[in-house]
């Protein structure tokens with residue numbers, strides 16, 4: 281029995297109709313916690329249909345009652361264009377209106393982070409023409425890098441690889457690091473701003489990106505030689521591009537090594553590496569095999585985003 285959360289307790293007991301009725305009654309009465317729960321259910325289509333409009337309305341009502349996290353969540357939906365046209369400036373204005381400690385932190389970070397258009401102006405070095413491998417200097421601000429590492433630290437788990445047969449994640453000696461993914465609805469405006477920049481730098485849409493991963497390699501940990509694209513038939517799920525953002529300095533080893541090209545790249549905090557995994561016809565480019573070399577001393581922190589040929593996060 282879940283004493284602290286009676287709705288959860290009803291659901292766990294299989295009394296779904298009662299739980300739904302209580303949440304709907306609470307929402308109608310303007311109870312912020314019920315509105316928040318209803319928004320979550322409508323966003324994910326739990327205990328009723330997926331309905332982004334209803335989620336927006338519930339979040340707006342909860343925010344009007346003073347629930348700051350509802351205002352922040354709605355700002356993210358507006359930035360990402362979930363249930364509405366994307367409007368980054370409108371989302372920033374909404375965040376400003378929320379004015380709690382977390383929204384102020386996000387706004388301060390947005391102030392010191394490169395914007396969407398500045399992504400195109402950052403200095404680029406072409407490390408390889410085919411496959412295309414480009415290093416972008418100063419892609420992320422130091423503050424953004426610290427923020428990503430800080431907000432991911434608690435959620436880091438041993439990294440998994442996708443089992444090609446079952447599609448499930450499983451531990452594998454290929455990948456020895458800790459990792460976490462920032463799923464779409466856990467994004468905030470700071471993360472979304474980075475994802476927008478990644479989209480701009482690769483000429484893709486944010487919807488093509490898989491969730492941003494944050495990786496932490498301890499001494500001796502590595503990501504052994506692998507390919508980010510799938511070997512099979514090209515299609516919308518193919519991972520056409522990868523973007524890595526180095527989140528820290530101060531470790532030895534840990535270079536990103538393109539084994540077929542004899543190319544070793546040592547990252548600097550805030551720099552990004554963009555590489556194409558596929559040929560023009562969408563098949564895997566066999567020259568794109570790569571590894572994260574073992575870290576010697578210190579910890580290596582990295583953000584990575586795999587970008588698909590088609591939409592990954594549907595609206």
Ligand SMILES: O=C(O)CCC(=O)C(=O)O
Nearest residue numbers: 503508535536571572584
């Ligand atoms: O850690 C690295 O340098 C490589 C990471 C990588 O290959 C990936 O995340 O797909």
Ligand SMILES: [Fe+2]
Nearest residue numbers: 507508522570
């Ligand atoms: Fe990779």
